[in-house]
Amino acid sequence: MERKTILVIGTYDTKDPELNFVADCIRKMGGSVIEMDVSVLGDPSRPTDYSKHQVAAAAGKTIQDAIDAGDENHAMQIMALGASRLTAELYAQGRMDGMIALGGTMGTDLALDCARALPIGVPKYVVSTIAFSPLIPPDRLSADIQMILWAGGLYGLNDVCMATLSQAAGAVYGAALAVVPPNPDRPVIGMISFGSSALKYMVHLREPLMERGFSVAVFHGTGMGGMAMESLTEQGYFAAVLELAVAEIGNLMVGSVVNAGANRMTAAARQGTPIIAAPGFGDMIDFATWQPVPERFRDRPYHAHNRLLASASLTGEERRELAREVARRLKRSSGPVHFILPTQGIHAWDVEGMPAHDPDALAEMVDEYSRVMTDPVALSVLDCHINDRAFSDRVLEIIDGWIADGTIALSVRRGRSAPVRSGGVGSRRIGGPMTEPSPPW
Structure with missing residues (x-):
């Protein structure tokens, strides 16, 4: 040995x-x-x-x-x-x-x-x-x-x-x-999600993306997962990132400890890595189940996911504020960014009959994303739920377009080196210093 x-x-x-x-x-x-x-x-x-x-x-x-x-x-x-x-x-x-x-x-x-x-x-x-x-x-x-x-x-x-x-x-x-060091012979796509009981797109997307020649790494958007994805994005590890769930940004916005830090959703913008984004789970605030429910959330719809993690709903105005912050972060990118907005819901708990269903607040969220996702962000508005196949099909259409025009390369070059701080495999490279965002809250 x-x-x-x-x-x-x-x-x-x-x-x-x-x-x-x-x-x-x-x-x-x-x-x-x-x-x-x-x-x-x-x-x-x-x-x-x-x-x-x-x-x-x-x-x-x-x-x-x-x-x-x-x-x-x-x-x-x-x-x-x-x-x-x-x-x-x-x-x-x-x-x-x-x-x-x-x-x-x-x-x-x-x-x-x-x-x-x-x-x-x-x-x-x-x-x-x-x-x-x-x-x-x-x-x-x-x-x-x-x-x-x-x-x-x-x-x-x-x-x-x-x-x-x-x-x-x-x-x-x-x-x-x-250790079996990662040295994939194919470009890697990083994806943020939650469990398949809440968000289905990772189930719909993984196999088709692999068939197209990608390795797919899915991260759990509970703070630590987003941190890991952000760290690897900063190293230029991904050919593209699928920022399809934004709960960690919402948690940061309202002061929850279930966040991935102030720099979340900024590394891809610095790298110029292609981004497909969506508002998945962007209507809930997460906190520890074993702690008292924060006073400001005690009169809101509440879901205890397990003995560790619980969620409460954001108001319509809080969802608007989150939409503005997500747009601000995405618009910093010099690489391509496409935002997909499903108008019928953004996770399994916000459908009719479920405790987080709030059609008025959903309408406010959709209205704000439609208003703020402007150039240089491309916007697709879909009359579907995020868990519908139509949503995942649109993600694949965008990926196929980026493959066709050379935005994403289906080849990799890797070697023994320290983490990359600028540029990335299969991505557009941008220069300039690494800067930290200045959240408005």
């Missing part, structure tokens, strides 16, 4: 024994280790492969610059930039097969940047005292990051934290041995 090399990242001045323990666990399994020290003030017990001075230099700074930055936040941002650049470089050179980083809030902040410097399929593990905590915004996470809660890991080796660290070492090394 091929020997794998794992990059171990951490602050060796404060977590030297813990980091050495992880490295030793990997070596006992037959692996190799590259150690990267991202400390600022102290030194490790023995030299690491990459010193703190080399990390700072990769950011164009010195350790003294980090010390002189004035506070630990600015100092660690220097180290995070250098560490993420070195991580990408090591992977591009074929010198490492996975990464593991340890930390509290400081180390986790840096580790998230290092993980985002690696493409999907490269094992990236973060052992953190705040793993998947609300402190971590969705848009800081890479698409396939693995986080492990570091129990008893704040200071010093002990039986509790060694149990966690040894499992984490085994997890990252096992993943490096077992």
Whole structure:
């Protein structure tokens, strides 16, 4: 079995024994280790492969610059930039097969940047005292990051934290041995959706798209799924994206935690990746079932999907506001954008007899989308429900047109490299800086 090399990242001045323990666990399994020290003030017990001075230099700074930055936040941002650049470089050179980083809030902040410097399929593990905590915004996470809660890991080796660290070492090394990296021989289409009990288009579209020569990746639009799709879109991974459900934007608009961050539905616009969009589930607000229903939603139609996720309806004016925000994001794109507007409903719960059925608010939504989806966005208004075949057939017609005119290429070029930040496979490339949107709420 091929020997794998794992990059171990951490602050060796404060977590030297813990980091050495992880490295030793990997070596006992037959692996190799590259150690990267991202400390600022102290030194490790023995030299690491990459010193703190080399990390700072990769950011164009010195350790003294980090010390002189004035506070630990600015100092660690220097180290995070250098560490993420070195991580990408090591992977591009074929010198490492996975990464593991340890930390509290400081180390986790840096580790998230290092993980985002690696493409999907490269094992990236973060052992953190705040793993998947609300402190971590969705848009800081890479698409396939693995986080492990570091129990008893704040200071010093002990039986509790060694149990966690040894499992984490085994997890990252096992993943490096077992991973089947994505290297499709066909262009990939990214699609956002919800379960087939609510939205049917993914069932109608997947096989026809595969028959046309695409691989199809469907993401669950519950915040984390949208984050993963956005991350891969930012890397230029998709030939086209099907943004057919906009609930994550609505959740962001009203302050729900079930969102994918402020940058959702902006990466494709920056890349110039072709976009087909629709208002799927753009009439509901999602929140945790296990928390009290927010006061402003207590008198609205309510649906408990399970013990984790519940939804309440948006008013007609809130749907109009959401339509304006979706249009604002789509219109930023220099690539082709086509919006499909089904006038008879946008998920299975808004049909007659179901609790979310509100024909007046639906009419307001349709009116607003019809008004705001103007050039450069192309608009198709369909007298059907989003779950009808007519909706999916229109998506396929647009895809076929883009294939015919060369907007989407049915060929791919891939290699071992760090994530792409501009341009994409089978997409139109646009330049310019990555900018964050400025939501009006």
